[in-house]
Amino acid sequence: MTAKTKAWVTDWPDERSSALSLTFDDGYSCHYEHLGPVLKEHGLKATFFVVSGWLDDPSTSKYAGRIGTWAGFQQLAIDGHEIGSHSVAHPRLTRLPTGSEDRAGSLLYELAESKRAIERHVPTRACTSIAYPYALRNRKVTKSAANYYIAARGIGNPFTIGATAIVDIMDADRKLKGLLPTQNRPVSLFNRWILTRKNRILQKNNAFFQKQGSALEDNSLRRLTSRIQTKAFGRGVWSLFVLHEVLPFDQVEKVDTFSPYPVDYFKPFAKWLAQQVKDEAVWVDTVSNVMKYLKERDTFVYRVIKEDAGRIELQIGHGLDKDTFNYPLTIDVLVPDTWKHVDISSQGDTRPPERQETWNYEGENYVRFNASPSGQTLTLDGS
Numbered sequence: 001m002t003a004k005t006k007a008w009v010t011d012w013p014d015e016r017s018s019a020l021s022l023t024f025d026d027g028y029s030c031h032y033e034h035l036g037p038v039l040k041e042h043g044l045k046a047t048f049f050v051v052s053g054w055l056d057d058p059s060t061s062k063y064a065g066r067i068g069t070w071a072g073f074q075q076l077a078i079d080g081h082e083i084g085s086h087s088v089a090h091p092r093l094t095r096l097p098t099g100s101e102d103r104a105g106s107l108l109y110e111l112a113e114s115k116r117a118i119e120r121h122v123p124t125r126a127c128t129s130i131a132y133p134y135a136l137r138n139r140k141v142t143k144s145a146a147n148y149y150i151a152a153r154g155i156g157n158p159f160t161i162g163a164t165a166i167v168d169i170m171d172a173d174r175k176l177k178g179l180l181p182t183q184n185r186p187v188s189l190f191n192r193w194i195l196t197r198k199n200r201i202l203q204k205n206n207a208f209f210q211k212q213g214s215a216l217e218d219n220s221l222r223r224l225t226s227r228i229q230t231k232a233f234g235r236g237v238w239s240l241f242v243l244h245e246v247l248p249f250d251q252v253e254k255v256d257t258f259s260p261y262p263v264d265y266f267k268p269f270a271k272w273l274a275q276q277v278k279d280e281a282v283w284v285d286t287v288s289n290v291m292k293y294l295k296e297r298d299t300f301v302y303r304v305i306k307e308d309a310g311r312i313e314l315q316i317g318h319g320l321d322k323d324t325f326n327y328p329l330t331i332d333v334l335v336p337d338t339w340k341h342v343d344i345s346s347q348g349d350t351r352p353p354e355r356q357e358t359w360n361y362e363g364e365n366y367v368r369f370n371a372s373p374s375g376q377t378l379t380l381d382g383s
């Protein structure tokens with residue numbers, strides 16, 4: 001009997017059309033004071049890239065009075081958000097000597113010590129992503145960062161520099177060159193559009209919005225969301241939002257931080273995004289979780305150990321470190337036409353597959369389930 005069983009991984013979990021990560025840089029107190037409650041209300045998980053040295057001693061930051069506390073970011077982590085690294089002191093990493101992990105002011109110190117500090121203060125999970133200060137990187141920086149992190153966020157034009165920024169950390173030590181481009185899954189960035197939008201609104205329509213008090217009741221939310229629907233959801237890409245300080249509208253103009261954004265604008269956007277999640281149009285998750293899914297998906301392997309009319313034994317895995325890459329993939333398996341119901345069990349102490357369903361498509365029978373591939377053998381019993 002020739003093997004008929006086949007397995008696939010959906011592009012994004014539960015076959016959502018695209019992925020999106022909300023990221024907030026620099027570790028401001030507004031992130032837990034103003035943003036945290038909005039994210040919680042809508043069930044959205046975000047990534048906060050903090051500058052560990054600024055949290056240790058805010059007076060070392062040029063934004064001293066606005067920087068948050070470790071306790072504040074610990075609470076965000078408890079609420080399910082990711083705390084990522086944005087270096088120790090926010091230097092231009094490309095200008096630093098390589099140095100060593102214990103030599104302050106060197107590239108390796110900035111990469112290693114920020115991770116160590118975050119994991120000391122937020123021990124619940126490993127710190128596995130970084131955002132380059134000023135989005136500056138070169139080959140040496142990305143190659144070094146790949147020894148500490150699984151994802152590195154840059155910034156740039158949609159579909160070009162943004163894609164490179166995310167991909168290069170994977171390429172550096174994983175030999176997965178060209179992974180995203182060849183598979184036509186570019187990464188998009190909307191931050192530039194948002195920043196432009198915000199500046200324009202503040203410059204031209206400030207009085208209007210303050211008077212109206214309801215910032216996104218005009219068509220700007222519609223324009224943003226329709227752009228996201230076309231450029232991100234429609235293309236199946238991973239979108240990254242990059243914001244910094246997020247404040248009530250009347251405070252935005254008064255601060256001197258980089259690119260502050262009105263929380264009044266963010267609220268209706270979060271509401272819209274939560275609805276898209278509910279409608280299963282998009283998967284919103286932290287930078288690390290999206291990167292895990294992406295890499296596990298693209299290195300997924302399976303082996304049919306046994307198949308007959310009533311049972312399939314399938315081994316699933318990926319070539320990555322199992323302790324880090326443990327995000328469940330959504331897996332489809334082609335099963336015999338006669339099967340109406342499928343029971344799946346997993347050998348050993350691996351987590352059993354979740355969210356299982358079967359369906360028929362053009363005369364073929366499939367079963368879909370979520371499982372974290374770690375080399376385990378799954379037994380599918382059909383009836």
Ligand SMILES: [Zn+2]
Nearest residue numbers: 025026133134
């Ligand atoms: Zn920054």
